[in-house]
Each structure stands twice: as structure tokens, then as C-alpha cells.
Amino acid sequence: PNYAVLSQYYLQTPADLSPNVLKVAQQWTNGATNTYQAMKMLESHLTDPAHFTYSISNPPVPGNIDAVSWLLHTGRGFCTYYATAMTMMARLLGVPARIVNGFNQGHFDAHRKVWEVDGDNAHSWVQVYFPGQGWISFDPTPGFSLDNPTNPQPTQTPGQTPTPARPKPTATATHPTSGTHPTPTSGVGGTGSNTSVLGDTQRQMVFLGISLIILVVALLVLAVAIYRYKFDKLYANASLVSALYWRVSRLASLSGVPPRESQTPYEYTRVLSQRFPRVKEPLWRITHVFVRERWGAQYHSPGAAEEKDIERLWPRIRGTFLRALIFRFHRHVG
Known part of the structure; x- marks a missing residue:
């Protein structure tokens, strides 16, 4: 997929988004030498505990202000607030980005020796598209990290079976390793895979195929019904x-x-x-x-x-x- 296709879906921003959001994004990414560094700078600012706090009890967003500006003003919100803010900032900077809704690693039940994931583990984070790399995940929510889960390891007693490795959050892309950070490209292009666009295309093709089959079957049934009617009437x-x-x-x-x-x-x-x-x-x-x-x-x-x-x-x-x-x-x- 190329940037022309991606921009149709992943560079869109609300018409009523405050111009101040772009100014803040530009200030936070000032000095970045490549796109990946710029995205890490956005993530770093939003997860800075000196300015932002994770909170599940928040006042409603007023009707005369957008959600991103409200987060920048109050400095508090839950994961969807932060994922939305980083996604909008990335798009305003011309970088395709999307919000991912899923679950974090959950918690380990030492008695049953299983990892449990329930509604309390629901989480939202961000994926940014890099040509040649695909979708790369970022977590701009304070106190959360895709690389270093914050859930503590359960204390082990002598003779207890070691705790299995903590699984990674679901539906995330692989982070680039050191020395392989994707670099920005100029213009439209890119040879990286676009799982989402490809998946959407495949779903559309499947839907189209099923629709055509249903149409053909319906026409055959109609033709048989008409033929039988004329046949019987004859x-x-x-x-x-x-x-x-x-x-x-x-x-x-x-x-x-x-x-x-x-x-x-x-x-x-x-x-x-x-x-x-x-x-x-x-x-x-x-x-x-x-x-x-x-x-x-x-x-x-x-x-x-x-x-x-x-x-x-x-x-x-x-x-x-x-x-x-x-x-x-x-x-x-x-």
C-alpha cells in the first residue's frame, strides 16, 4: 500500500479540532531527526507524570472544546484520551496513525497458574505506519508501557512453580529493535505491509463475493419460480x-x-x-x-x-x- 491509500483512512482529523493541537505537536517534536523519534517524543510528553495523570474518573468533555484540547488543558484522562491525542497529533504531522482497542497482559493467578484477562484489562494504544516496517505500536497512557508491563510479578515461595513469562498485549505490532528504527520518507510511497488496509480489502472482497452469490441464487430462484408458474399455467x-x-x-x-x-x-x-x-x-x-x-x-x-x-x-x-x-x-x- 502507498501513502495515497493510507491517507484516505489514517490522516483524517475532525474539522473542529483546535489549531492549538498542531502547535503543541510541533513544539513537542521540535528537534526530531526522523519520524520514529518524533513519535517517541509525543509518547514521552503524554506519559510524563509531571504533566499528565491516568484517571478513570473524569469530568465530561465540554461541548465547546475537542477531547484532545480538553486533555491538554486538564492533564488527566484514561487510555482512550491519550491514544486519541497522540493519534490526532501524528496525523496533523502527516504521519498515518490509528487507535487500537484491545487488552493488556492481565494478571497471573498463582493458584490456578494461569494468566487471566478480563474487562478490567481493556486498553487502548496507538499504532503508527512506517514504510518498510508496517504498523508500530506506541502507548502514550501514563503508567502503561507495551515493552515494560507495570503489573508486578507475584511473589514466589520456595518450591513454587516459577511464574510463566507474561504475554504481550493483544493486537500489537512488533517494536523495532535498537539500530533499526524506521526513518521518514518523503512523498508518497512505501513498501511496508498494511495489515489493516489489506484486511479491509479482503473483507470487502469476501462481502462482494457473498453478495454476488446471494444475487445469483436469488435470480435462479426467481427464474425457477417464473418458469414453474408459466409451466403450470400452460x-x-x-x-x-x-x-x-x-x-x-x-x-x-x-x-x-x-x-x-x-x-x-x-x-x-x-x-x-x-x-x-x-x-x-x-x-x-x-x-x-x-x-x-x-x-x-x-x-x-x-x-x-x-x-x-x-x-x-x-x-x-x-x-x-x-x-x-x-x-x-x-x-x-x-
């Missing part, structure tokens, strides 16, 4: 046996075996039986009853029981013809 005035025979003829035609004008029902059924031997007996049964009903004496017409028996043959014939139709369509498309 033979609405015909008897059950006649309707079944004409359905067989129509579906067979779509499957590639249409009747000829010169063929009798028996001749056509002979062709269908050769083409679809698996349903030979049902085809002949329907044809015999159809011919008897259409051209035989009235007392030879099928009764209700025979019609019901004939109707049970239709699903088997329909399935065979539909498979042939799908195969024909696939071969034509391929």
Missing part, C-alpha cells in the same frame, strides 16, 4: 395425465430431444426410452395412459387412483431430464 386446463405428458415432451425438448411433427406418441417415447433408458418404464406408462385417455373410449379413461399413481412417476422423470439439461448447458458453456 397446462392449467389439461387433465392430469395430458399435463404430465406435455411436461415430459417440453422438458425433453429442453434437454435436446424434441418431438417431430411426424412422430406419434409411441414413436416419440421409443426415442426417449433409447436416450434415457433409466426412466424407460415410467415414460411408457405415462404414454400408454395418455394415448388411452386421449383417443380411447370414455370408459377407458384413467381413474383417480391411476392418475395418482401416474403422478408419482413425474419426479423421477423430471430429475433425469434436468440432469441432462444441466449437462447440456455445461457442455455448451464449456
